[in-house]
Amino acid sequence: MTLELVTIPCLSDNYAYLIHDAQSGETAAIDVPEAGPILQALENKGWTLSHILLTHHHYDHIDGVPELLAKAPARVIGAAADAHRLPTLDQAVSEGDTITVGGETGHVIDVSGHTVGHIAFHFPESRLVFTADSLMALGCGRLFEGTAAQMHGSLSKLAALPGDTIVCSGHEYTASNAKFALTIDPGNAQLISRADAVHEARARGEATVPSRLSDEMATNPFLRASDPDIQAGLGMQGADPVDVFAEIRARKDRF
DSSP states (O other): OOEEEEEEEETTEEEEEEEEEETTTOOEEEOOOOHHHHHHHHHHHOOOOOOOOOOOHHHHHHTTHHHHHHOOOEEEEEEEGGGGGGSSEEEEOOOTTTEEETTTEEEEOOOSSTTTOOOEEGGGGEEEEEEEEEETTTOOOOOOSSHHHHHHHHHHHHHTTTTTEEESBBBBBHHHHHHHHHHHHHTOOOHHHHHHHHHHHHHOOOOSSSEEEEHHHHHHOOOOOTOHHHHHHTTTTOOOOHHHHHHHHHHHHHO
């Protein structure tokens, strides 16, 4: 049994996701930037919303919740640590907790960094992880609340998942991320090839997310702070990977 995944563009560059269990009929929305596109996707599929999973409190991930609930009452699940900044939760969760959508179990991972209280949802049977603004395609979220050490630790948790895991991130930032990544890792042949593919996909108006974790491991500089070539390029040979990550993040902030 695997969950069916639907990727939904929202706002100017956000993504929401639906996962659907055919046997039970249960459907979860992961993050709700706005209600309209999600309601349309549900109608197109003939699905009924049963769960809303929230990764963090930023408005462009939660603003559609009231309208969705008014039209499709659902169980709202989010981080206990962020409950005071989220819509009213029916289930508050922390790292190590599990949730169920249909017959599949999802695991909660604390991925603080972008915000304190950011969580990811990992569905191992379907090989899906919903990372929002923690791990992104060829990038990671800006550190609005957390520290470099927190984000590096969060990304390390995600990097430990199986390589065939599909990374469902929160924004269409991949083209910009690719340009930056090439400034950090210019000799990476896989990155060069991926950057070309991203450029071509965007030229066709296609989404570049979700992505595959193995591709992120090979090409995303924020997952490669331990790589000797990247450290050498930064003049940080043998440095603590947290410090290398912090330098990469600082450069991206100025990019």
